[in-house]
Amino acid sequence: MKTTIMTREPYVVELDPDTKTILKMYLFQKVQNVEMIRNNIVQGVWSCAAIKPQLIIEPFQVAVAANRAVLAQKQNAMVTKTVYSEILYNLSLSKNITQSLSKFGIEKDSNLLICFLVTEESDASKEILPQIEGESLPMSDLNDFTCKKSLSSVYKLNNVQSHQDLVDVIVSRMVTKNFVAH
Template identity: 60%
Template sequence: MSYDPYICNLDPETKTSLKVYLFNNVENVDQIRSNIMNGTWKCAAIKPSLILDLFQIAVAANKAVLAEKSQAMITRTVYAEILFNLSLSKNISQSLSKFGVETDRSLLVCFLITADSDESETILEQIKGELLQISDLKQFTNIQEVKSIYKLTNVKSDVSLLNLIITKIVTKSFIAH
């Protein structure tokens, strides 16, 4: 069964789009993680439990491609930069382990697509798991964990929670949260 991904155009200067798929019951998480870490796969695997809304990923990805374009990345790859941008931590290892997939059997797979490059189909064929509708993301989100990671435990509304998370992602380099 085929489901449409979440697709979002990023900053026009980068000529890049973000494409995100949601998987559950993934059997080859170790292989996926290894392929991403050694650079064989050009994608990011994110824990869906920490994502309140896909806009979070879009903002982090946009920051990553802009940093890559201006040669100002903190991490070694644009995909690691996405994970780094999702986190409030300025520690790269903490950011990657917090948001990256380690043993989770559910994951969001993110690709950066340009006119010259779209490796998503080749990689998707190798993921041994159940592809879900992207709209099913809410079932995986752990609101308490999201609030804890972003230090927003007193926020009541999910709408203002998303706004605060996005603000923290965008201002990470300027403010110590």
């Protein structure tokens, strides 16, 4: 039985103006068809990224990764095969593509963050969202899914206490991974 619940308004942010791209993000819980979603993304049927919300402290973190991905795409400088896998790669501190994709991409967990890159020419969200069998949540609920212990492990955080400090350190480490060994 399909249980798609009305999709809430997405978190939307305009990326670098040169790219003419908008990031749209949706948060879902209790998703019943995770394997189908994962397969459609991996096989290139769907144009989106599915991210583990446990490793995301704020939408800004994903926006930074997405911005870097679309700029790399525009400059023909992507490390991965698709702009969506580039988002996952940019979220990670690792330069190992496989490790980055498996750490941030969805597996079997029923909670997920779906990201679309929207341009004037394309918006895949209209076709994909109705196929997600789960409960859509407001982005303000993201912190309910964030796992501080996992974040600390992935981003090597020691003694960082405040929420804003966590965001600052995580984003700084993401954008400097090509220059600094963390």
